[in-house]
Amino acid sequence: MGKSEAEMSSKSDKISSSAEEQTNIHLLNPDWASIQAYYGSGVPLLAPHFNSAVPGSHFPYPYVWAPSQPLIPPYGVPYTAIYSHEGVHAHPAVPLVATPLSKKAPSRSSVDMDQGVRKKFKRLDGLAVPVGNVSTEDDAGGSVYEVSQSVKHGIDGSTDGSDGNTGAFLPQRNSGSEGILSTDNDGNFHRFAGSLSEGEAYAASHKVSVNSVAPTNVAGKSVRPLNRNEEIHAACVASSTSAGSPFEVCQQDERQLKRERRKQANRESAKKSRLRKQAENEELRMRYETLNEENKALKFEISKLTEHLDKVRLENTALREKLKNKQQLELQGEMAPYKIEADLILPDSPEEVYKLNDSNSLNQNVQMECGIQENPNSETKLHQTVPYTETWLHLPLIIPQSGGHRVAAEVVKASDGIDQVVLQNGRGASARVSLHGGQVLSWKTHWGEELLFTSSKAIFKPPVAVRGGIPICFPQFGSHGTLEQHGFASNKIWIIDDNPPLLPPNDSNGKAYVDLLLKPTENDLKFWPHSFEFRLRVSLNVDGHLTLISRIRNVDGKPFSFSIAFHTYFSISDISEVRIEGLETLHYLDNLLQKERFTDQGNTLTFESEVDQVYVNSPDIVAVFDHENKRTFFIKKQGLPDVVVWNPWDKKAKALVDFGDDEYKQMLCVDGAAIEKPITLRPGEEWTGRLEISVIPST
Ligand SMILES: O=P(O)(O)OC[C@H]1O[C@@H](O)[C@H](O)[C@@H](O)[C@@H]1O
Structure with missing residues (x-):
């Protein structure tokens, strides 16, 4: 490939260039009749001038505006017939879902779209990353990004828990020299060596993403591992690519997978809640026992004190009695005739x-x-x-x-x-x-x-x-x-x-x-x-x-x-x-x-x-x-x-x-x-x- 990272970076800067400048846009070179034959009449025909020779600034991307039929070949082999050798290509496993954008503005040009996406990226804490199939042509033409819906979708997903390190690994189809491009937070692209078929490249790229293995040659910032949505999506893409199953199946799998994950999460949460309640119960039981013991001890103490109080009261009464009697006797000025000495031994029987x-x-x-x-x-x-x-x-x-x-x-x-x-x-x-x-x-x-x-x-x-x-x-x-x-x-x-x-x-x-x-x-x-x-x-x-x-x-x-x-x-x-x-x-x-x-x-x-x-x-x-x-x-x-x-x-x-x-x-x-x-x-x-x-x- 021979393009330095600096060069790639400078190319990325040109993303904002006008559609007129971007004459080297190479879009799908469709055998549109066969696509329609295969996918049905819902797939609109491409404009006849929509090829490398004609600037396509006012023509919609077929994959952007197409109805929701997948472009995935049903039997797993990428539909190579619709790719040109150069240019930006949609991922074969990515659904061409009609978006509100597509419905409302079907006439927007690819450049407009690119710019729109780019703007969207810029909103991600200044760490916007253009993501897509990238064709690195030449310096004059600048880099051209073709952003597929799936990529957009992936980015949307990644913003769920955006940490500012939005990034992705995407395959590049470029001049027969296959490799994987990734981006850093500055919008620089990095190519990973490897000679893969398209399918392998996708699978490999997504595997890398799923396993969260960051490439070592990413300049500046590390590449964020995919979040759960991206994972699911990647798994789905990988499975549909390899298995070659229809995209609906993939969507079903994805939903099933999500459901399973949700169920599992619910189970785990219920288990945690059970354990927490058990712990709380145990704590309450122990507290009850402790308080019960304290209560018993206090009751015992109270009964002892009450008993003691009784005695003291009675002693007090007796003392007051004694005092009163003594005072009476003193008043009378006489002592009783039978006063007994203190050492008197009283009878027991x-x-x-x-x-x-x-x-x-x-x-x-x-x-x-x-x-x-x-x-x-x-x-x-x-x-x-x-x-x-x-x-x-x-x-x-x-x-x-x-x-x-x-x-x-x-x-x-x-x-x-x-x-x-x-x-x-x-x-x-x-x-x-x-x-x-x-x-x-x-x-x-x-x-x-x-x-x-x-x-x-x-x-x-x-x-x-x-x-x-x-x-x-x-x-x-x-x-x-x-x-x-x-x-x-x-x-x-x-x-x-x-x-x-x-x-x-x-x-x-x-x-x-x-x-x-x-x-x-x-x-x-x-x-x-x-x-x-x-x-x-x-x-x-x-x-x-x-x-x-x-x-x-x-x-x-x-x-x-x-x-x-x-x-x-x-x-x-x-x-x-x-x-x-x-x-x-x-x-x-x-x-x-x-x-x-x-x-x-x-x-x-x-x-x-x-x-x-x-x-x-x-x-x-x-x-x-x-x-x-x-x-x-x-x-x-x-x-x-x-x-x-x-x-x-x-x-x-x-x-x-x-x-x-x-x-x-x-x-x-x-x-x-x-x-x-x-x-x-x-x-x-x-x-x-x-x-x-x-x-x-x-x-
Ligand atoms: O009329 P008596 O035999 O003296 O008993 C009076 C009461 O004495 C109480 O001690 C008994 O609990 C009562 O049941 C009884 O009615």
């Missing part, structure tokens, strides 16, 4: 108490002198519900107490002839326990305020359990078994246990207490054939806290199971004004709905209608807030996992013979209990449960 009593030479009169008597006001109220004879029968427990207070437990006979034990903590707080059912009937603060509810219609006649106080449901709670409602323990007459097995010193020290015992009679064994010993200690401590310790022993030769509840009737201001805390989010069995299991919604428990629920696995402390009465009850328990909450509301209240119609407003039962999982004892085994109830003033 009734025997020790009796010894202590003896050694102190205490007697009934002395107690009375010391002022250990019922508050006359509170007595009045007690008399209303439980008439009894004010007779001191015996003195099971009199303990001198530090600070001038003495605790006492006295047995009195009520008018129904049944003994009651009156406990006093020496500061005015008291409790009364009936041997009928071992039932606590009264619990008062040191200022004489009754804390337990007893119905004005209560029946004090065994075997009926008294409606109020703290009946003990044993060995069955409610109707959860074959026995009568709440078992039989609350109907029986208990005895004072003079010789109970020892309890830890803390359960005795500084407390007024009584030990009671229930054993089944021959008759009881007919209904519940299990020998047992039920020991109950009821104690009142210095702060007025009431504690019930139950010990149930299997003295039978076979195991037995039981449920138990301390059915505590709290006296409240108004059921609509109180709330319970500590049962939030727990599961409960609803006795009003066939003991169906529910989960508390997480709110504090307030009351608007009848309630009869067994909260299972409750925390050790539950609180009942009564703002109107300015007090809060604390229910502290051990060995009693469940809590029963009961209020009959108006209808059921009316149906109960031993209950006043409106009394449901002034009571709320909150029981420490073991119901859901009955306790099983093997022969000789003993179970212990503790319930401590306390009250603190609230603002």
